[in-house]
Amino acid sequence: MPQMTQVLRADARDNRDRVLAAARSLFAERGLDVTMRQVARAAAVGPATLYRRFPTKQDLVDAAFADEVRACRAIVEQGCADPDPWRGFCSVVERVSVLNVRNQGFVDAFASAHPDVGPFTAHRAAAVRLLAGLADRAKAAGRLRADFVVDDLVLVLLANRGLASAPPDVREAAARRFAALALDGFSAPGVSPLPRAPRLVGRDARTPTGLGPGPRT
Known part of the structure; x- marks a missing residue:
């Protein structure tokens, strides 16, 4: 069980890192009109995963910047x-x-x-x-x-x-x-x-x- 927990935490960190990397890239290129769905698509994660890590777009903007x-x-x-x-x-x-x-x-x-x-x-x-x-x-x-x-x-x-x-x-x-x-x-x-x-x-x-x-x- 401890090993499985570590794997899940590593996956969660990887998802978060990919979301932030995608958000920084899209915001830098296109500005704040980028949608949460576009960020999720670029990060290759589902919308539910994105909203679990960043409940609002402002949360994502704050973290990305x-x-x-x-x-x-x-x-x-x-x-x-x-x-x-x-x-x-x-x-x-x-x-x-x-x-x-x-x-x-x-x-x-x-x-x-x-x-x-x-x-x-x-x-x-x-x-x-x-x-x-x-x-x-x-x-x-x-x-x-x-x-x-x-x-x-x-x-x-x-x-x-x-x-x-x-x-x-x-x-x-x-x-x-x-x-x-x-x-x-x-x-x-x-x-x-x-x-x-x-x-x-x-x-x-x-x-x-x-x-x-x-x-x-």
């Missing part, structure tokens, strides 16, 4: 720790752009205006608060344009997602170039005022300063 979440959070925290807020801000924009160019689903999850409740949502809200504070400090230093809002960075990430269709050997270089162009637009002084920002960060992730669209002057 766990490593990406940790990497993204580390980038934001390291940027915020830089004594030069503009340099830290630039680092975050470039490194997150490179991180996300290969993963459409991660950008979809980060930019979603109405995410499901889950660990990923908590990560996103925390990252947005940190970025808002970093942006405020970069503005106070006179390096970031005064009318920047975090929704503008979400716009960059959404546009950056299109680079996933570029050949794999040029994606990282393209992401760095795109980030540099975006940062040039973010830098102060903003010569021309921007139109009102669309709401791309959900209310749940907002903090009192630096996040609302706000009036444009």
